Amino acid sequence: MSATIIDGKAIAAELRARIAKQVETLKRDQGITPGLAVVLVGEDPASQIYVRSKGKQTVEAGMQSFEHKLDPDASEEDLLALIRRLNDDPAVHGILVQLPLPNHLDEDLVINTIAPEKDVDGFHISNVGLLGTGQKSMVPCTPLGCLMMLRAHHGSLSGMDAVVIGRSNIVGKPMAQLLLGDSCTVTIAHSRTKDLADVVRRADIVVAAVGRPQMVPGDWIKPGATVIDVGINRIVDDTGTTRLVGDCDFDTCAAIAGAITPVPGGVGPMTIACLLANTLTACCRANGFPEPEGLTA
Ligand SMILES: NC(=O)C1=CN([C@@H]2O[C@H](COP(=O)(O)OP(=O)(O)OC[C@H]3O[C@@H](n4cnc5c(N)ncnc54)[C@H](OP(=O)(O)O)[C@@H]3O)[C@@H](O)[C@H]2O)C=CC1
Ligand SMILES: Nc1nc(=O)c2c([nH]1)NC[C@@H]1CN(c3ccc(C(=O)N[C@@H](CCC(=O)O)C(=O)O)cc3)C=[N+]21
Numbered sequence: 068m069s070a071t072i073i074d075g076k077a078i079a080a081e082l083r084a085r086i087a088k089q090v091e092t093l094k095r096d097q098g099i100t101p102g103l104a105v106v107l108v109g110e111d112p113a114s115q116i117y118v119r120s121k122g123k124q125t126v127e128a129g130m131q132s133f134e135h136k137l138d139p140d141a142s143e144e145d146l147l148a149l150i151r152r153l154n155d156d157p158a159v160h161g162i163l164v165q166l167p168l169p170n171h172l173d174e175d176l177v178i179n180t181i182a183p184e185k186d187v188d189g190f191h192i193s194n195v196g197l198l199g200t201g202q203k204s205m206v207p208c209t210p211l212g213c214l215m216m217l218r219a220h221h222g223s224l225s226g227m228d229a230v231v232i233g234r235s236n237i238v239g240k241p242m243a244q245l246l247l248g249d250s251c252t253v254t255i256a257h258s259r260t261k262d263l264a265d266v267v268r269r270a271d272i273v274v275a276a277v278g279r280p281q282m283v284p285g286d287w288i289k290p291g292a293t294v295i296d297v298g299i300n301r302i303v304d305d306t307g308t309t310r311l312v313g314d315c316d317f318d319t320c321a322a323i324a325g326a327i328t329p330v331p332g333g334v335g336p337m338t339i340a341c342l343l344a345n346t347l348t349a350c351c352r353a354n355g356f357p358e359p360e361g362l363t364a
Contacts, residue, residue, distance in 0.1 A: 070294075070324040073216050079336035082215070082362075083128055086343050089359050090129040093350070101350035102131035103161040103187065103342070104153045108146060108172065109139035113301075114165050121163070121339055128343050133159060143172050147180050154182040160353055161187035161346035166237065184352060187345040190237065198244050205345055206364045210242035212337025213274055213295045214249065214364060220293060220326050225250040230267050232256045232283070232314070233276035238297055242274050245364055263287075275314035285319025294320050294327040297334045 094100055103125050107118050118134065125132040135149060146164075153159045162185045168174050178186070183193040189207035197204030217224055229251040233239035239255060246253045256266050267273055267287040275283050276297035288294060298314030313330035321327050328334055344362040351358050 070321040071220070071326040072321075073220055073293075073295075073326050073328045073333065075212070075216060075328055075333035075335070075337045076331075078216060078219055079212075079340035082337075082340040083124065083343060086340070086347055086359075086362070087128045089347060093347075093356070094129065097354070097356070099350065099354060100129070100131050100158075101160050101346050102133060102158045103163065103346045104133040104135065104156075104159045106135045106137070106146070106149065106153075106162070106164045108137045108141055108165070109169050118165055121342060124339055125343060125346070130343065130346060131158065139169055140171075143176070146172060146177060150177065150180045154180075154185060159185065160350035161185055161342075163188050163342065185349055187342055187349055188237075189241065189345070195236070195241070198241060201248060205349065206245070206341075207237060207241040208341035208345060209238050209276075209297060209334060209338045210245050211341045211344075211364060212334055213242060213297065214245045215341070216295065216328060216334075216337060217272065217293065218249075223249075224272070227251045227271040228254075228269055229272040229274065230254045230256055230270035231274045231276065232263070232267070233274075233278075233297070235276065238276040239274075242276065246272070246274075248364060273315075277314045279314055280312050281314070281316040283315040283320065285316060285321075285323045288320050288323045290323050291325035292323075294324045295334065296320075296328050296330050298330060299335060 105118050105121055122132040122134055153162050162181050178190045179192055183191045186194055186205050189205040194204040229246045231239050231243045234255050234257045243253045243255050264287045268289055272293050274295045280300035280302050296313035296315045300312050302312055303309050311331050348362055
């Protein structure tokens with residue numbers, strides 16, 4: 068293996084420590100505690116794990132955590148009413164509705180009901196538009212975490228060729244916007260892309276956000292390129308044990324890449340740290356305080 072491992076877990080811990088310090092100052096000097104509300108509809112076990120871990124890290128950063136659990140068959144009306152209540156609650160600076168939602172709920176409607184300034188996921192159409200036009204917005208946590216790791220490793224990304232595999236609204240598209248904002252030449256690949264291997268081979272930066280275990284092999288990677296693996300896939304390996312793998316085949320990619328993020332311990336921890344960063348940013352904006360430095364794009 069030759070690649071440098073980009074240690075998302077360590078970078079996230081450092082980010083959370085900086086956030087905790089600023090939260091403490093905010094509480095001491097202004098008497099204000101940033102608050103994050105997380106809404107979970109249903110009982111998806113993976114979602115429950117994420118929500119628990121978000122709540123724990125929110126409290127560890129000195130913030131208030133509000134958890135709202137709704138039955139899997141909760142009505143859209145009830146969910147929208149809850150969101151409106153949280154929009155009006157001055158103790159809540161950030162609102163996250165865990166996705167995916169059960170099929171009977173209109174995801175776009177639900178997201179667009181969140182007040183844009185409290186939309187710490189950055190999924191509201193206003194935030195998507197602001198990001199796309201280079202204006203101040205709430206930036207989606209996973210792509211923001213990826214950008215922070217890329218900047219930590221490279222400094223400037225200007226002029227680099229970046230390929231994002233995946234075009235979802237929550238990862239692929241905002242990731243491409245952020246890379247463009249940092250002056251990369253960006254290609255977005257997806258399930259209809261022809262000759263994906265050749266497209267990926269051109270990239271100095273590969274961001275894989277597909278949801279297919281170990282899909283990207285090392286021989287697609289340009290020697291020395293940086294690989295950011297967003298995928299979180301649970302597989303049962305040859306020995307019968309369940310483990311977490313990314314969208315990239317770690318061993319073969321690490322043999323060729325210049326740098327790579329591991330799964331677990333890469334993008335995942337950065338996502339949660341960026342959620343806390345967005346909550347602090349939202350709290351400062353809501354109160355007219357100066358924005359904390361280095362927490363957003
Ligand atoms: N670490 C973290 O914090 C997070 C991790 N994730 C993980 O990231 C992964 C992607 O998530 P998400 O964006 O929500 O997933 P989606 O399922 O919404 O999107 C997957 C994308 O991959 C594309 N795709 C599927 N198959 C192929 C293929 N064979 N070749 C090329 N492209 C393909 C799809 O193309 P098309 O549009 O044509 O269908 C689609 O654009 C998942 O593993 C998810 O668990 C997600 C969020 C946060
Ligand atoms: N509204 C909304 N916003 C999200 O940001 C959101 C969402 N819905 N739905 C689900 C996805 C997924 N996601 C992850 C967050 C952290 C880890 C994470 O911390 N992973 C650990 C491993 C955790 C484990 O062991 O399962 C790691 O990669 O090291 C993973 C995945 C956020 N998402």
